Amino acid sequence: KRLYTFMLQTFLPLFIMTFGICLFIVLMQFLWRYIDDMVGKGLGIPVLGEMFFYAALFLLPMALPLAILLASLMTFGNLGERLELLAMKSAGVSLIHIMRPLIITIGIISIGAFFFQNNAMPVVQVKLYSLLYSMRQKSPELDIPEGVFYGEITGYNVYVKEKNNQTGLLKDVMIYDYSKGFNNARVILADSGRLKTSADKLFLVLSLFNGESFENLSEGQTGSNNRKTAVPYRRETFSTKDILIDFDANFTRTDESFMQNQYMGKQLKDLQTSIDSMTIRLDSIKAINSKNVYDMSYKKTFSKPKRELAQQAETGTGNTATANDADSLTKISNEPVKIINFDSLYKAEAPSGQAALLVRAKSNIESVKADYYFKAATLGDEAYKVRRHLTEWHKKFTLSFACMVFFFIGAPLGAIIRKGGLGMPVVISVILFIFYYIIDNIGFKMARDGIWEAWEGMWLSSAILAPLGIFLTYKAVNDSVILNADTYLNAIKNFIGKRAGRKVEKKEVIIFNPDYAAMLPRLDKLAENCAEYLKSHKRWLNYFTFWKQGGKDHTAEQLATEMEGIIEELGNSDQNLVLNKLMDYPVIGGYNQLNANLNGKIGLAFGIFFPIGLPVYLLATYQRKLLRHDIQVVQKTSRELEDMIRNLEIKN
Numbered sequence: 001k002r003l004y005t006f007m008l009q010t011f012l013p014l015f016i017m018t019f020g021i022c023l024f025i026v027l028m029q030f031l032w033r034y035i036d037d038m039v040g041k042g043l044g045i046p047v048l049g050e051m052f053f054y055a056a057l058f059l060l061p062m063a064l065p066l067a068i069l070l071a072s073l074m075t076f077g078n079l080g081e082r083l084e085l086l087a088m089k090s091a092g093v094s095l096i097h098i099m100r101p102l103i104i105t106i107g108i109i110s111i112g113a114f115f116f117q118n119n120a121m122p123v124v125q126v127k128l129y130s131l132l133y134s135m136r137q138k139s140p141e142l143d144i145p146e147g148v149f150y151g152e153i154t155g156y157n158v159y160v161k162e163k164n165n166q167t168g169l170l171k172d173v174m175i176y177d178y179s180k181g182f183n184n185a186r187v188i189l190a191d192s193g194r195l196k197t198s199a200d201k202l203f204l205v206l207s208l209f210n211g212e213s214f215e216n217l218s219e220g221q222t223g224s225n226n227r228k229t230a231v232p233y234r235r236e237t238f239s240t241k242d243i244l245i246d247f248d249a250n251f252t253r254t255d256e257s258f259m260q261n262q263y264m265g266k267q268l269k270d271l272q273t274s275i276d277s278m279t280i281r282l283d284s285i286k287a288i289n290s291k292n293v294y295d296m297s298y299k300k301t302f303s304k305p306k307r308e309l310a311q312q313a314e315t316g317t318g319n320t321a322t323a324n325d326a327d328s329l330t331k332i333s334n335e336p337v338k339i340i341n342f343d344s345l346y347k348a349e350a351p352s353g354q355a356a357l358l359v360r361a362k363s364n365i366e367s368v369k370a371d372y373y374f375k376a377a378t379l380g381d382e383a384y385k386v387r388r389h390l391t392e393w394h395k396k397f398t399l400s401f402a403c404m405v406f407f408f409i410g411a412p413l414g415a416i417i418r419k420g421g422l423g424m425p426v427v428i429s430v431i432l433f434i435f436y437y438i439i440d441n442i443g444f445k446m447a448r449d450g451i452w453e454a455w456e457g458m459w460l461s462s463a464i465l466a467p468l469g470i471f472l473t474y475k476a477v478n479d480s481v482i483l484n485a486d487t488y489l490n491a492i493k494n495f496i497g498k499r500a501g502r503k504v505e506k507k508e509v510i511i512f513n514p515d516y517a518a519m520l521p522r523l524d525k526l527a528e529n530c531a532e533y534l535k536s537h538k539r540w541l542n543y544f545t546f547w548k549q550g551g552k553d554h555t556a557e558q559l560a561t562e563m564e565g566i567i568e569e570l571g572n573s574d575q576n577l578v579l580n581k582l583m584d585y586p587v588i589g590g591y592n593q594l595n596a597n598l599n600g601k602i603g604l605a606f607g608i609f610f611p612i613g614l615p616v617y618l619l620a621t622y623q624r625k626l627l628r629h630d631i632q633v634v635q636k637t638s639r640e641l642e643d644m645i646r647n648l649e650i651k652n
Contacts, residue, residue, distance in 0.1 A: 003088070003098070007102055023063040027059060057121075058124050058128050068109070072407050075102075078414075079414075080417070089479075103407070113400045122260075123265075146161065169193075170193045187213065204245040207240065208238070208240070212237050263385075268396050278385060293372075387448055390455075394459065409472055413428065436465060442457075513572060514573050519569065526638045529558075530631050531635055581644060584633070586630040
């Protein structure tokens with residue numbers, strides 16, 4: 001219980017802090033995205049506060065997985081950096097046992113996230129999207145600039161040369177009024193003017209002083225002979241003039257009932273009901289369209305069974321209703337249908353008849369094509385609605401699963417890297433979350449556009465990251481060092497043939513001196529075995545033989561074992577020359593080129609039926625070349641060491 005309390009006290013403050021930071025970051029991203037819809041419209045603080053509140057709730061599914069990833073990474077990174085995690089493991093407590101209270105906590109958070117997605121998110125989305133739509137529809141606050149034409153007033157273009165911000169006086173005003181159409185435009189010039197809003201904020205009152213107006217009267221008047229008497233224009237000079245302009249500056253909320261009927265405003269049960277009903281409707285539309293396609297085709301007309309004609313004659317539903325005709329049709333009902341040769345009928349027509357047939361056929365084809373395009377568009381709209389409901393249905397579950405996946409990525413990763421604070425954990429978290437966000441958006445768009453099934457697209461990110469979480473948890477439980485740079489550098493060096501050097505140091509205390517006389521036959525045998533290996537094992541190995549052997553080279557493995565035995569025994573020598581020569585022996589690797597336990601049949605099947613078999617074979621061939629080089633070095637070093645030991649015996 002003390003351990004569980006300690007883990008919760010360590011994790012929860014970090015989780016609350018990281019959740020607040022992540023929510024603030026995504027909220028700022030949301031603000032920059034919709035800032036054009038908010039700035040310059042005179043929205044009050046309550047409206048903006050309401051919008052930010054709903055936006056924060058809407059962005060909670062994006063901030064929650066990132067906060068869990070960062071908090072778990074920092075928690076276990078801090079424990080590893082302060083050696084507290086090492087102390088727990090030294091006391092016999094496994095990593096899974098240490099993670100148990102946090103697993104339960106994340107499980108509770110995931111369940112809460114599901115209920116939030118199902119119950120609260122539809123209401124939040126309806127409120128937020130309705131509010132954003134209302135904000136877009138609101139007219140902007142008037143702030144007429146100097147020296148440019150201002151066109152934010154519908155039907156008017158206003159030019160002000162200079163304005164006094166303290167008194168609100170506009171100087172040298174030019175107004176283009178095209179509210180009645182461009183053909184009836186009116187131009188107003190004034191020495192000065194003032195602009196204000198009516199008390200109910202439904203109109204703009206523009207008071208102009210000392211000016212003229214020019215109005216085009218293209219409609220004119222109609223005389224007795226129905227001929228228009230045109231009046232070119234009307235000119236008016238005024239000392240004061242007030243213009244009333246329709247301009248609704250109030251903030252009007254959009255009705256939320258429309259949004260509630262969309263996929264974003266439905267819970268899991270309502271989504272399933274809508275999916276079932278829309279699927280039935282979509283299937284019926286497809287069936288009707290396919291029947292219409294068949295009914296309009298020539299195939300049905302010319303392949304109508306004669307048995308059907310006979311039945312129509314017997315029942316009186318066809319064109320021929322007499323009994324004799326029915327009998328005659330019944331007799332021929334079992335005769336095969338004659339195949340009509342359309343090419344011969346077409347060639348039998350005169351050139352004018354052929355042209356008429358082609359024109360008629362082209363007209364019919366274009367008519368059918370237009371009809372099919374319309375039906376396809378209708379069908380596409382219905383299918384799109386079904387897909388959006390399906391993606392929203394799966395979205396209810398993906399958030400909860402993503403929380404668990406990110407915890408099982410962050411906690412083991414923090415235990416492995418053992419770095420706390422806001423440095424390395426933040427970098428790793430951001431990289432992983434960006435990867436998750438990109439994959440999740442790709443899957444969503446694939447599912448939305450119908451390229452993939454809805455469950456494939458919506459669960460793509462989880463399917464990719466879940467194996468990563470399992471792998472990291474497995475490595476952390478087994479204390480594997482997967483982020484050690486030396487491990488990967490040594491692997492790369494081994495791949496390109498730059499093997500690690502062997503280090504043999506002189507022992508301070510030697511209990512048993514090596515038997516040099518007994519070592520000579522062993523060195524000679526090792527050199528002979530190396531020569532025999534080089535003679536019998538060529539650089540190239542048959543493809544099927546390689547896979548039948550499972551990528552193993554037992555002879556090279558035996559040579560490496562014999563070499564290590566000689567080095568271990570001669571390592572007790574007090575002769576520096578011998579010890580230095582032992583360091584010339586290479587560290588042999590690559591005799592198990594697949595690092596997998598494959599028997600002959602499985603390996604052969606893998607090499608034949610899997611496309612990756614050829615690249616693996618080519619890589620193994622390259623490693624085989626490196627192995628032959630190492631064995632040549634072993635042969636040469638063994639001969640040199642043999643001569644060196646003989647010289648030592650002669651001196652002694």
